[in-house]
Amino acid sequence: MDLLKYINGVLFIDDKRDDVEQLYQYFEKFNVPCMYINPIEYNGDINNSIGFARFVFLDLEYLPGTLNLTDVVSLLRDLSEKGMKNIVLIMWTLHDDYIEELKNLLDEKMKCEKPILIFNANKGEYVELSQEEYTSKLNKLFQDSIEEHPLIFKMLEWEKSANVATYKTFNDILAFSYNETDKKFNLSLTLSNMASQNIPSDKISSALEVANNMLTDRIKYETDNIEDTALEKREDTDLLRKLNYNLIFVNSGIKQLSPGNIYESQSLSSRIKEIINNIDVPDLADKCNSILIDMTPACSFAHSNNLILLNGVIVKDITEPERKKLKKAFESQVFLKDVYIDDEGQLSYLIIDCFGISTTKKEDIVNDPITCLKESYRLNLQQQFGNYLGRIGDNAYHK
Secondary structure (H helix, E strand, O other): OOOHHOOOOEEEOOHHHHHHHHHHHHHOOOOOOOOEEEEOOOOOOHHHHHHOOEEEEEOOEEEEEEOHHHHHHHHHHHHOOOOOOOOOOEEEOHHHHHHHHHHHHHHHHHHHOOOEEEEEOOOOOHOOOOHHHHHHHHHHHHHHHHHHHHHHHHHHHHHHHHHHHHHHHHHHHHOOOOOOOOOOOOHHHHHHHHHHOOOOOOOOHHHHHHHHHHHHHHHHHHHOOOOOOOOOOOOOOOHHHHHHHHHHHHHOOOOOOOOOOEEEOOOOOHHHHHHOOOOOOOOOOOHHHEEEEEOOOHHHHHHOOOOEEEEEEEEEEOOHHHHHHHHOOOOOOOOEEEEEEOOOOOOEEEEEEEEEEEEEEEOOOOOOOOOOOOOOHHHHHHHHHHHHHOOOOOOHHOO
């Protein structure tokens, strides 16, 4: 077992730096980022990078002669609020009888942000170990848990692999910047050419879009080495709909102009409005947000000033019976539809009209987008849209 493939970063919380120094150096030797906090001196100021330390070694008895679990939980809660969530907690303690009390406190005070795994390690057995002895000692500590919670460790391995992919993608980009002929380094030239296929073509944000695509490919490559594990086949409708929200929409970094952007529209299109009004649901129109979806292909977006927009509607805060009526009313293949639960816990329905096509100029878009479709989802919709629109026959005249 290679424990290091699961560890992306380590945080040591101990009032005595000397007690963790050897273990600190052990992880650093394997290029695992390490951080240290003296809990007595902790004032709430932490480095942003601390959130990457998924494994936390915590001295429970950092106040001389006392063991105050409330203080311990308060510290972990504060770190969690600053972004350090879902940690693997390794407790330095001889007091096994405190473990259940600590777990109960964590359940009460931290709920879903509590540590995902908790280990009890005898601090005294680690302080005097040599560098060579740490590997077998740590492997022994984690062995049973890896067998008992394989999926957690698969996700930890995925996280580590994704960070390795980021490191290697950075190296890949800089490698392009070295000219083998004159041995000169020109990162500006590399980024400029990366950005040339996107809009705006003279901004680093466009180059970073290419870097993101390179990173995605690299992550796939790095994670291919993770040993496969069979999953229990279970479906949960609410969970699937929550996942849908994250698969459909971009959660951050939305640009004013970008393929997939969704803009608020002043009123429902006549086609959608007629269908909505004929559904037997009181005040359904009040839940409808009229939208325009930018379905311009990326290549056209980069080299043309014209945008292709489709009419649509987001029906928010609906009930399950209302969803079924919406699905039946918009059952025609001319409508692209998806149901999801948004970040406010509301059941919502996205409906896009393949025949509600309009075009506009980029400079005519003055309002900020309300959200944006993720690239993979947008490409799937564009394919469906193209397949429907390009069908042989006269269906357009009879719909």
